[in-house]
Amino acid sequence: MSKHIAIIGAGPSGLTLAALLQYHSIPFTIYEREKSTSSRFQGGSLDLHPDSGQRALFEAGLRDQFQKYARFHDQDYRFGDKNAVTWLYHQAPADADGRPEIDRAMLRKILIDSLDPANIKWDHRVSGVLPQEDGRVKISFDNQHKPVVTDLLPEYTGLTVIDCRISDLDERFPELGDFIGRGTYFCLSDGSGIFMQRNGDGSVRVYPCLRVEEDWASNVSFDWSDQKKMTDFLIETFFSTWEPRLQDVIRNVDATMTPRAQYRMPLGLRYNHHQGLTMIGDSLHVMSWFAGEGANLAMLDALDLFHEIQAHPENLDLAVRRYETKVVASGRADVTNEMSQDLLVKAMSDDAPRAYVEGMAKAMDVWFADGKLLDSMDRDALYSN
DSSP states (O other): OOOOEEEEOOSHHHHHHHHHHHHTTOOEEEEOSSSSTTSSOOOSEEEOOTTTHHHHHHHTTOHHHHHHHOBGGGOOEEEEOTTOOEEEEEOOOTTOOSSOEEEHHHHHHHHHHTSOGGGEEOSOOOOEEEEOTTSOEEEEOSSOOOOSSOOOOOEEEEEEEEEEEETTHHHHOHHHHHHHOSSEEEEEETTEEEEEEEOTTSOEEEEEEEEOOTTGGGOTTOOTTOHHHHHHHHHHHHOTTSOHHHHHHHHTOOSOOEEEEEEEOOTTOOOOOBTTBOOOTHHHHOOOGGGSOHHHHHHHHHHHHHHHHHHOTTOHHHHHHHHHHHHTTTTTTHHHHHHHHHHHHHHTSTTTTHHHHHHHHHHHHHHHHHOOOOOHHHHHHHTOO
């Protein structure tokens, strides 16, 4: 194969596609704007599903590496209210399989370690992509931005989370460790929430979830580098009536606190075919994490595109067209995008967690039955009366 594939972005979809191409000796280069693998924290943990995320890794020859770091025992899910009263609890059995957790940083490491370092160009901020008459694509690295495939932009979901962590939780705060337990613990009330998620490095990710305006976190009076000032502010403003142990979770987070407004692509995103270009992963269907499907969809996109490239190595334009028919034109991500937003609205409602817990109880019956991506029939079942 004489053609060379450029992948813009070293997220789950880009790295998965790269790992698949590498495993099958298809030439590629990744261009990533971060300066290195350690430029920033990579977030919390993901549950990878057998029919999508896991399948993509296994086809890239990474089964053993995944099994080494997958946390099957961390599939506990507990949902409660501001008084720490449990409303719904799924406890993973000792022999749990299905949808194991894996730290985002570890997933990224597995994928990057599978690649030839020469195929990743760090500190390359792509700002322009221009198709050429001969079917090739010119990639620019400057400060100009020009939409190429679509000019639709993600929309704000109404939720901002503060990305925090407590390192060495069980050693430093054993009582809080016992309180949080295994897996994921999510407490909701009065339009706010605290999402707590165990990671494999002994830390717990903590996400205060706030129903605020899109630009709220950029208030000039906020200093997110001042941990005590900002945790005191969050507790006084959003969590003053919450159970003391939940307040302590926020009070004891590490110094680094990063506000992140949550976005989603509009439903029904379609675009005209552009020779030499296509979109996968978050560039195509960014959504909130409430349906637990975003990374799995991204990795499945990569797998589907790879299958078409593998089937049509000398006609990449045909491969891209076939991928777009299957993934983009079908609106595959719309189901989970809509469900993510529905669950987000329920979670952040004034009467939470009631409606959210009812939706999650039905969702988990589907999720843990086979671990497959939700389809429209599943979606209808979840929200039928």
